[in-house]
Amino acid sequence: MSMTRRSFIRNLCMSSGSVVLTACGSEGASPTSPSSTWRPAYARLEDEGRFQERIDQAYELFEGCQLCPRTCGVNRQRGLTGFCNATAKVRVFSHNPHFGEELPLVGQRGSGTIFFAHCNLRCVFCQNWPIAHEGRGRDITDDQLAGIMLDLQRIGCHNINVVTPTHVMPNILNATRKALHKGLRLPIVYNTGGYERVEMIRLLDGVVDIYLPDLKYMDGDEADQYTVRGANDYPERAKESILEMHRQVGDLVTNDRGIALRGLMVRHLVMPNRIAGTREFVRWVAENLSKNTYVNIMAQYRVEHMAFNYPPIARAITPGEFIEAIGWAEQAGLTNLDKRSLAQRDVFLRRVG
Numbered sequence: 001m002s003m004t005r006r007s008f009i010r011n012l013c014m015s016s017g018s019v020v021l022t023a024c025g026s027e028g029a030s031p032t033s034p035s036s037t038w039r040p041a042y043a044r045l046e047d048e049g050r051f052q053e054r055i056d057q058a059y060e061l062f063e064g065c066q067l068c069p070r071t072c073g074v075n076r077q078r079g080l081t082g083f084c085n086a087t088a089k090v091r092v093f094s095h096n097p098h099f100g101e102e103l104p105l106v107g108q109r110g111s112g113t114i115f116f117a118h119c120n121l122r123c124v125f126c127q128n129w130p131i132a133h134e135g136r137g138r139d140i141t142d143d144q145l146a147g148i149m150l151d152l153q154r155i156g157c158h159n160i161n162v163v164t165p166t167h168v169m170p171n172i173l174n175a176t177r178k179a180l181h182k183g184l185r186l187p188i189v190y191n192t193g194g195y196e197r198v199e200m201i202r203l204l205d206g207v208v209d210i211y212l213p214d215l216k217y218m219d220g221d222e223a224d225q226y227t228v229r230g231a232n233d234y235p236e237r238a239k240e241s242i243l244e245m246h247r248q249v250g251d252l253v254t255n256d257r258g259i260a261l262r263g264l265m266v267r268h269l270v271m272p273n274r275i276a277g278t279r280e281f282v283r284w285v286a287e288n289l290s291k292n293t294y295v296n297i298m299a300q301y302r303v304e305h306m307a308f309n310y311p312p313i314a315r316a317i318t319p320g321e322f323i324e325a326i327g328w329a330e331q332a333g334l335t336n337l338d339k340r341s342l343a344q345r346d347v348f349l350r351r352v353g
């Protein structure tokens, strides 16, 4: 499974187009390279002798799964599955440097994303539905997952970005410790859809340096309607979890080259017909987190998967809907909006004249 940085980038260059042009052109030391003196939170937890007990606590949860608000109670160690369809074995769809994430994560060398199969939320408009809904990917061991983390570090990525991690959190903790012992020193980016139990987020205290949650819906009825089998408690579970994330890591901190080291970054996808509750979202962030919270208001909603069957979301957003969303964020006093969101707003402004 291991590969050299040169062979990985050569393969990537041959296989995936424009994204790679950026990657192939960048050289120089990574700001979060092994030569840096910065240390991730999990290294300190290990120094204190507390990392293994956290992993043991997390693994116990597989025996009557309580990892997310669905609290299925199934014994995943015995191969049983609950709503997310995942066993206790981690399934990975892909892993690679990603240049489409937020700029402080991407830097010059990319964010080291690992896409996990399955999902505990499953929105009807999911853009990753073959992975999240259908569970495409390959089952691997925690040792192999640790190897992937080390590969991503070896080729220069600035972080380990675990995408849809909630249902495989114990595997991620275990693999991170294994990789730490082999030299991993990149921050973990916990890239979650936001449907979390706050008790599980507390288990991550001292392990995760960067939280990247979505806050998708502010209204339980909307969350219920647009997720498979419903999730009317989504707003409450997501908000209490994000408050805990912010308590642990605070606002985003970057190094002198703008690369994220620690902190909270929140994503919010603008949806047609104000379904996502963007006005309430920006007010909640400003009043409950900090006006300096890094917020990425995203314009990329597409009609995907089952969304064609839901008339209110069976169209793209309009320029006006995105312009009003950014306007609400500015009115709420948010000062750390994603630069590409602002650029997208300017594109729409030019389009509508």
Ligand code: SF4
Binding pocket: 065, 066, 067, 068, 069, 070, 071, 072, 073, 074, 081, 082, 083, 084, 085, 086, 120, 166, 167
């Ligand atoms: S992680 Fe999966 S099995 Fe566990 S409670 Fe959530 S949906 Fe159910």
